[in-house]
Amino acid sequence: MSVEAIVWALNDAPLPPEEPGQPSRSALAFTLVALANHASPDGTAAFPSVRRLVSYTHLSERTIRACIRRLETCGLITPTNPAIVAAHIARADRRPQGWDLALHRTRDPEHLDPPGKTDGGQPLHPARGHEGQPLPPVEGHGVQPLPPRGAATAPEPSLNRTRSPDESQPPLPDMPGSRHGDRCPAHRDNRAGSARCHACAQARATAEEHIRSQAYAAAQARRAAINRCGLCDDDGYRGTQVCNHRDPGAGAEARRRAKEFLADRLRGDPRPGQPPSPD
Structure with missing residues (x-):
């Protein structure tokens, strides 16, 4: 799922106007959002099956096409x-058509709603200060401007304590056969200084590579099971349930x-392929 592609499809995609004999703009928008749900962050390589788009949008297959x-x-x-679709789906007869979304195309500024225009919904409440007085209006879409960088007075260090690298570093899952796979032997029982240790950095890189390889092997195994199965679709679903x-x-x-x-056997009949026993 790509948040960037979905945001583009919802807010910025320049949908065509309504035309006789063509799908409605709402159907186009819903289909585009469904495609964006499978796209990469740059909008490429979205290849859900038509059946999957039908289940998302509740539109007919003819309307989706x-x-x-x-x-x-x-x-x-x-x-x-x-080739991108073929790398994920081995069977050529089960590969859907893949699509790239044109994230670089956006609506013209004159087609966007001007600042302050409402669509009949509930307006935002005005921002108020600590004393309950409304804050002065600002230009733009009602967002308060960022304060200027820097401060007139230095803040109290005790009120702005930052965590050390050792405290902010989340532990990685342990490697097989090791109690602490993300640390070197010198820091195996003590995390102090492990964030600045070159050997610990190599151990973390090895652990991350092991996790990635395990995830890749699991994904390949799931894809192989889907390709062998004749009961589910290209996404591994049998109807609305995950196929086993x-x-x-x-x-x-x-x-x-x-x-x-x-x-x-209870009747005394011979096994299939064996002659009957002589009486």
């Missing part, structure tokens, strides 16, 4: 590099065959 065509015609989305990649009918069929085999 029409919205995508309209957004592509207007230049708000462009096809992404197919198990066919409920397979277990029932195995139990039925076991019951038939046991019944045949």
Whole structure:
């Protein structure tokens, strides 16, 4: 999920005007937000399936496809590099179309609401000082300006104590087989000075690389399970639930065959493929 892409789709994307025979602007906006939910921070590589977009927006598949065509015609989305989709989805027959969002395109300033204009909703309450008196109005969108940098008097050091690097450094998960995987042997039982220790920095880098490799292996295993499964979609969902990649009918069929085999043995029937015993 990309916050930058979603903010762009909600506030800055220049949606086309209403036209006869084309999807409504609300449908276009909802589809664009759904695509932004899968995009990278720079707006690239959004490749949700059409079924996933339908579940997000509650629009029909035909409307979703029409919205995508309209957004592509207007230049708000462009096809992404197919190699990016292929790197995540191995099976070519299950790869959806990927899209790049044009985050550089924004609405013209004359189409934006001027400062102070309301849409009929509840206005913001005026800011008040410590004595309950309203603060003087400021220019802009009602946001108080930042105070000038610097201070007339130096603050009290005791009231502005900053944490040391050792206190602000969150501990990393331990490496397998080690009690403190983010520290060197000299600081294994004492964190004091570990933030400035070169050996501890190397240990932290090794621990982070191990965590990344484990996350990558887990993601690859999940993707392989999705590619092997014929019950879920490209995102690993079976309907609205996360797929466990198990066919409920397979277990029932195995139990039925076991019951038939046991019944045949109790009746004295030969096993399948064996001739009947002579009487």
